[in-house]
Amino acid sequence: QSGTLTLYTSQPNEDAAETVEAFNAQYPDVEVEVFRSGTTKVMGKLMSEISGGNPQPDVLLIADVVNMEKLKAGGHLMAYQGADLSGFDSKTYDADKTYFGTKLITTGLIYNTAAQHTPETWEDLTEPWAKGKVIMPSPLYSGAAVNTMGILTRADGLGWDYYEALAENDVAAVRGNGTTLKQVASGQKAYGMVVDFLAFNAKAQGSPVDFMVPERGLTWVSEPVAILESAENKEAARAFVDFLLSKQGQGLASSQGYIPAKSGVEMPDWLPEDRELTLMEKDAGAILETMEQDLKRFEELFGAS
Amino acid sequence: MTLHKARLIGEGRPLLYATAGLVVLLSVVPMLRLLVEAVWPSGGLSLQPLREVLSDSATWRATRHSLEVGIAGTLLATVIGSAAALLFTLSDIRAKGPLVFAFVLPLMIPPQIAALSWLQVFGPSSVLLKILGLAPPLGSPNPLYSRAGIVLLLGTHFAPLVFLSLRAGLRALPRDLVEAARASGARAPATVVRIVLPVMMPPLVAGVALTFVSCIGNFGIPALLGIPANYQVLTTLIFQRLATFGPDVLSQVAILSVLIGVIAGSGIAVQGWMLTRKDYRLSGGGGDGLPFALGRWRGWIEAAAWGYGLAVLVIPLLAMLCTALVVGYGVPLTVETATLDNFRFILFDHDASARAFRNSMSLSAAAALILVPLCVVLAYFLVLKRDPLARALNVAAEMPYALPGVVLAVAAILIFIQPLPLTGGTIYNTVWIILFAYVARFLTLELRPIIAGCHQLDPALEEAARMCGAGILRRLWSIVLPLLAPAATAGALLVFMQALNELTVSALLWSSGAETLGVVVYNLESGGFTTKATAVAVLAVAATVAVMLALTLLAGRLPRGTLPWQK
Amino acid sequence: MAEVKLEGVTKDFDGTRAVDDANLKVADGELVALLGASGCGKTTLLRLIAGFERVNAGRIAIGGQQVAGPDTHTSVEDRNVGIVFQSYALWPHMSVAENVGFPLKVARVPRSEARQRIERALDTVGLAGAGERQPGTLSGGQRQRVALARCLVMEPDVVLLDEPLANLDVHLRASMQETFHDFHRRSGQTMVYITHDQAEAMALADRVAVMDGGRLLQVARPDVLYHRPATPTVAGFIGASTVVPVFVRGGEMQETRQVDLLGVAVTVRAEPAAPHDGAAQVMLRPGDLVIHDAPSDDRLAVRVVRRIYAGGHLLLRLVHDSSGAAFTVPVAEDSQFGAGATAWLEILGGWLIPRDDPS
């Protein structure tokens, strides 16, 4: 394999660098050009390039399937029938083999260690003791939050009642996970919903926060990878996808603190001993279908002004 | 004698056309490209997105909100900025240099950091309030998450725009105009209100217009403070559209951007209208006027000025420093937790940071330096020659600054994604596209103060140079530029500081090796390395201070009054 | 060196006519003074010659080359005219020497030569040694002299001066007049010199052009202007004079006329073509008047309204009450006429003004 491979990704910088490094260990002749930014920005750039008629990336690695579905619908993704999917749950990849989940990024509960209570369940966020002290990313601005909203509102016993209760309890919906983390870490807020790796990174650096896996389980996204129809170096692109789905690739994700999507790969060390890792049920197609109404509904609920 | 030539091309036409061409490329082309995207998505006319956006109540609510916070924020910035400019220039307040520093530097503090630090100082976890026993209980709603909070942040963050513009103007105020008013029996307040401010209309209006456009186009502050309160403005609406990414997202974004452009453009039109009604040419030079004595108020006013500086500069700066000096975000700074690891990492172990410093410094400086001659020429034709072509470009120049950075970046991508015509080369994925975007975006920051300066020029000064046989380039270089130096530096400083801090444009345009400071901060931040990200921000402020101090060393060689913090 | 020629030059500023059909030929090496009341269009005329303003009608030629016309306009830089601005127009960011040296820098004169020429120019205007000062710290007169030096140093074909001595004291003014005179003789440059001081105009100029309301009323040698003004306005402008309405009663000689002047019969000088009867106006100079303390048939009764000390002698302001005509007559310092007293004027002669002012 050789040539240049252009990768657009929303992975954190360090992770992306490690991934490329590990890939290059196998394919030293491929030069990987990386553009990294938030999902919104990566998509903004890609859509502009598509609109300008000259999309640059060969491979796209972003956080959520929703955007992948849209690209697929626009005919911009290439099917890769030959991908080795052994050990992958069929929920994690596209049936048409245009994109493949590479790891599971979960959203759970975060709390400031100085807070009086420790939230154990999603419902705890609606308790009176949490009133006004909870913060979460707004699905209006964050793809991961759309996903979380889609899962929670479809869960038995939660549903839209749950979001109504959150709104009742003065939960703040902010722009993204970063803001959520900072507010909890600095003690502005006591509890929140946040993606796992941010919370663990912060905790590892000594921030006064901890992550909690709720009893019902975590919501999750699968960080799918896809090859673009317009890719110039499809060979290398396939190799890259193969690598991500391989045992080494999955092991790397695990060592970076993510839950691997392939079964039989070692789990990351942050996973609590005492609690079973449960992932909540998720129907990506349904979430995508009702997304627009759901967002409207959310906006009405949390629309203070 | 070159009669024939003179008849054919007129005075300096080629220069004007060259400049105009550049400005068209920088401002008109991106806007047109967006317009095409709005009504001509994927190669066919479609009014569907237009209809959709215009019939959506969210659009009009966001527009109303944008206008609300835009106008209120501008008013606040104008009050703060002009009060400071008047005090620091015309009164006998002490320590003017440091005060000017304290007033200009907050532009370097990312507004979200300022907001967070205020939230900390006045929020539940405030050490200060805890000591006083006044800390609100954890989780109590914070008043900054509101329209008022947005206005407060916009007002304080952009006050330096008004300040720098007005201060540059005040330094050209002929002493005798003030003296004539005082001899007429007018005291300091009446003199300021009736004489000084009206005479200073051009720089004041320029500062106000800039602030208005900045407030309308700002994303960071409403994103931080408005989203939790679900108070949506046009820029956050655009971001939302991009984030949720429906069909025709680019068309919708383009249409919303045009809406912002229209609002900003009407602001500039008002400015132009205000300035053509009256005469503001000042003859005679400035002079060290007898400053107004503050008398027994001096102590109080100084305390207020320093108190303000404390609030907008020192507190956020300390908050940044505290964050950058601990291992993890939220860890209280104590002797045990303090560490220089973050700085060590940024300075020695993080190649991207070093590159980003180099890139951002050179990009910002290059943008500032390119813009000075460009704007001097444009302003010269606009104000002194009343050239219709230059006038038309005046409004266009505003657009790239009014657009959200993401949108300008999208426009830049749309323009440069295909290989350049003729040469076949491309600037896409290089630093040059970022430079293009910077020059386009910050054009107006340089142009407004310079135009204001031009309005106050005595035309005889330029005529005298013509008489000496100096051609247009000579006159611009030897006469007009030095006379405009204070305004030009004020503008260049604004450009430099804004560009150094900028994220939203480069977030879409950077490529490996062409990172900017904003990109590095953002990437570190989104990887969860807030403390390291803050260390970069602290170093950026330090670098800016270093640049300003370095300029001070050059002060002797610059025309008098060039540096805003000089006496 | 070049002649300057204006033909039918007209200039309007949004509605008001600042210069109206001006015709003027300044010969090569001639010094013409432009004299006129404030706001009469002198500066505008100068700016038209310099090229700062475009003509609305008419033509201007410098050295035989048309520089302004219906569709020509040579720009200032290419006309090689030097100007001393009424408002000085010094560049505040340059030192005095830099201001003066600027034209030389533009013309790429070698440094050492430039330095010498700057020093010489500053010396000429009495500012030797002030080269390093900033214009902002100079007094009004000092600034004007710097502006002058800047013009002198560039040695242009045509020099235009807009009241170059207005802010100088008599002393310096006299010596600067000498400077100009010598400079003009030596350089042989064509000069147009605006002033509102008729004494200066007559002392310096080869010819004087009197302007009023945008029009050139008369362009002539100083003594011609003094003795034979063409219109009442010119008469009023040049030297002290009184213009009074008269009735012409005939006259034997070609060059004199008999007139009835406020009831007194007087013989005055006139053009040969002057009418032999009808209403007209006569100009009286102080030399035409003798003051007496006793009445007589051929004397006019006037009232003394003010005694003005004029250094070594007095000027009496006299008013002829019934007509309102006012006269100024020099008398000895010890004259006994007090304010309010009555005196009797004998009129020895006068000049029959040939034309009325254009309206």
Next chain:
Amino acid sequence: MAEVKLEGVTKDFDGTRAVDDANLKVADGELVALLGASGCGKTTLLRLIAGFERVNAGRIAIGGQQVAGPDTHTSVEDRNVGIVFQSYALWPHMSVAENVGFPLKVARVPRSEARQRIERALDTVGLAGAGERQPGTLSGGQRQRVALARCLVMEPDVVLLDEPLANLDVHLRASMQETFHDFHRRSGQTMVYITHDQAEAMALADRVAVMDGGRLLQVARPDVLYHRPATPTVAGFIGASTVVPVFVRGGEMQETRQVDLLGVAVTVRAEPAAPHDGAAQVMLRPGDLVIHDAPSDDRLAVRVVRRIYAGGHLLLRLVHDSSGAAFTVPVAEDSQFGAGATAWLEILGGWLIPRDDPS
């Protein structure tokens, strides 16, 4: 209305002394003219009285109230002084009427009254009807008149004028002088009037103060200054004169002295206290000189260097070659003395200048 008193007032600008130990008392209602060369410190003195500058030493009192001193400094607004600036200082953003009306607005004069007073003031300076114009469209002289009107309208206790007529033509200048004269008589205001025109100073002022190099050389009535100047500089400033070195050879009378003037014996006026021998200087006025075309023992041989036309007569510039002394003598227009010719001067008298200039 108030008297103005300066005692030992001194002002330095970084090193250079602009005003040096000035002592002056302007009586209530008096008009004192400040006369002096460009850069001699006139404007600075005025600015000290107005309160724009702080004194370095000395005191200033207005109306008996000390307004400036070692540790007093009343601010400008509280001194009620009106000022007409040398540079006009019109506010560009206001119309002419607004400029003139500003002091009234500050003083909260009712509108209708203000309008009347503005109109009257504009009328006085000959600008009736120009109220709506913008200062930028006015000619230099028109601007100066607006500045004047602005000062007139506020009717202050003390009026300070910095060359208020410098940019006006003779015509207007004479009529503005009348205006001032009348205005001063009527209002009885105390005025300090800077001018570089000695004729204007003598015509208008009760007393004239002559300044040089920051010092007040002499403050006296115009005729005293003219006939009995205290120093050579004063003599040179007031009227045409020549100052020549002489040797005093005694004198019989208290008030005359015999002197040897360039080899010719002359009797000159002198102060009683004047020395009876030794080197001294004598001032000669044109009236002391008679020009002849033939030599004689008591005549000085001089060379005609220039004929200056002065309207109705000529001025001859004469130089005494061996001493370099220069004389200006008026002669008739038809005088035959041409440039380069030799003439002989008879000296009828002169004034023995009592003091030398302070260095």
